[in-house]
Amino acid sequence: xxxxxxxxxxxxxxxxxxxxxxxxxxxxxxxxxxxxxxxxxxxxxxxxxxxxxxxxxxxxxxxxxxxxxxxxxxxxxxxxxxxxxxxxxxxxxxxxxxxxxxxxxxxxxxxxxxxxx
Amino acid sequence: xxxxxxxxxxxxxxxxxxxxxxxxxxxxxxxxxxxxxxxxxxxxxxxxxxxxxxxxxxxxxxxxxxxxxxxxxxxxxxxxxxxxxxxxxxxxxxxxxxxxxxxxxxxxx
Numbered sequence: 001x002x003x004x005x006x007x008x009x010x011x012x013x014x015x016x017x018x019x020x021x022x023x024x025x026x027x028x029x030x031x032x033x034x035x036x037x038x039x040x041x042x043x044x045x046x047x048x049x050x051x052x053x054x055x056x057x058x059x060x061x062x063x064x065x066x067x068x069x070x071x072x073x074x075x076x077x078x079x080x081x082x083x084x085x086x087x088x089x090x091x092x093x094x095x096x097x098x099x100x101x102x103x104x105x106x107x108x109x110x111x112x113x114x115x116x117x
Numbered sequence: 118x119x120x121x122x123x124x125x126x127x128x129x130x131x132x133x134x135x136x137x138x139x140x141x142x143x144x145x146x147x148x149x150x151x152x153x154x155x156x157x158x159x160x161x162x163x164x165x166x167x168x169x170x171x172x173x174x175x176x177x178x179x180x181x182x183x184x185x186x187x188x189x190x191x192x193x194x195x196x197x198x199x200x201x202x203x204x205x206x207x208x209x210x211x212x213x214x215x216x217x218x219x220x221x222x223x224x225x226x
Contacts, residue, residue: 004160034213043206043216044161093160095214104149104211108160 001027004096006109013084013116021079021112023094029074030096034106035067038091050077074099084116121190121209121217129223136194138220140207145188149211152181152192154203155219161206164192199224 003026013019023033032051036044048069050056056069066088068080077096081088091113095106121142130136142150148169153161165176167183167190174181180193190207202224207217 006160032212043218044214046213046215049213091158095160105151105163105166106214108153108162111158111160113158 002098002105002107003027004030004094004107004109006092006094006112008112009110010113011115013114015085015116016083018080018082019084019114021081021092021094021114023077023079023096023109025075025096025098025107028096028107029099030077031074031099032097033071033077034095034097035069035077035079036093036095038093038111040091044093047079081114084114086116089114089116121207121215125220126218127221127223129225130197131225132199133196136192136197136201136222138192138194138205138207138222140190140192140217142188142190142207142209144209145185147188147209149209150181150183150190151208151214152179152190153206153208153216154201155206156203164205194222197222197224199226 005024007022035047038044047062048056048058050069050071052071052074058064071077091111093111095108151166152164155161165181167174167181178195182191204219204221206219208214
C-alpha cells in the first residue's frame with residue numbers, strides 16, 4: 001500500500017516550452033503533497049507544499065509563476081514548469097501524506113527526470 | 118539553510134560488515150527524524166523513523182539511534198549486503214522535511 005506514481009518518468013523539452021509533471025497517490029487519499037527538486041549528487045530541496053483545494057505554499061527562492069502547482073483532487077497534484085530553461089534540468093520528486101492518518105510519514109514517488117535543451 | 122547534515126559524504130564497507138551512517142541536526146526542537154535510502158534514478162525509500170521521545174528504534178537489519186543531548190542521529194545497518202549500496206539521507210520534520218546532504222554507501226564484495 002501507500003504507492004505514489006509520477007508521470008512522466010523522464011522528459012526532454014526545448015528551452016521556452018512548458019512541461020507538466022503529474023504526481024498520483026494510487027491507493028490512498030493525500031491531503032498534502034510536496035514537490036522536491038534534486039540536482040545531481042545533491043540532496044532533495046523542498047520546492048512547495050500542495051494542499052488539496054488550496055493554493056500551494058512555495059519555499060523561499062522558488063518562483064511560483066515559474067513552477068505552477070495544482071492539487072485538484074485528493075489523489076493528484078501537478079507541477080508545471082513554465083518557459084523551461086536548461087538550468088531547470090533536474091530530478092523532480094513528489095511525496096504525499098495520507099489523509100486522516102496521524103503518521104508523519106511521507107510516501108515518495110519515483111521521480112521525473114527533466115532535461116531542457 | 119539545512120537543519121540536518123551528515124558527517125561523511127562516502128562510506129565504503131565490506132560485505133557482511135556493519136555500517137554506521139551519522140547525521141547531526143541543529144534544531145533542538147526537532148521532533149521527528151527519518152532515514153531514507155535512494156538508489157540511482159529513483160525516489161527516496163523509507164527505511165526507519167524515530168520520534169524525539171525515543172533514543173533507539175530497531176527494524177529489520179537496521180537500527181536508528183538518537184542522541185538529543187548532542188543532536189546526533191545514526192543509522193546502523195547490520196550485515197551489509199550489496200543491495201544496500203545507495204545514497205542514504207537523514208531528514209527531519211513532522212510536516213515539511215529538511216534533508217541532509219547524503220552519504221553514499223558502497224559495499225565491497
